[in-house]
Amino acid sequence: MSGQRTEREAAVTEVAEHGWTVARETARGYYIMRCACGRHQTTMHKTPRLSDHFRQKAAWMISQCSVRKDGT
Numbered sequence: 825m826s827g828q829r830t831e832r833e834a835a836v837t838e839v840a841e842h843g844w845t846v847a848r849e850t851a852r853g854y855y856i857m858r859c860a861c862g863r864h865q866t867t868m869h870k871t872p873r874l875s876d877h878f879r880q881k882a883a884w885m886i887s888q889c890s891v892r893k894d895g896t
């Protein structure tokens with residue numbers, strides 16, 4: 825369980841560089857993620873079935889919205 829948490833925190837740190845932040849944490853421990861422009865939102869689950877879930881999620885989020893991409 826601690827390993828999954830670490831992977832999620834790593835994903836949160838990765839997308840934070842692109843403007844995504846944790847808007848809030850749900851009662852189930854899910855993260856509601858919100859982008860810098862405010863038009864994109866997604867949920868980070870706590871216990872994904874796929875081991876690379878957070879990496880794929882982070883890549884998807886960055887593809888949807890990134891302050892780095894827009895800033896250049």
Ligand SMILES: [Zn+2]
Pocket residue numbers: 859860861862863864888889890
């Ligand atoms: Zn956005």
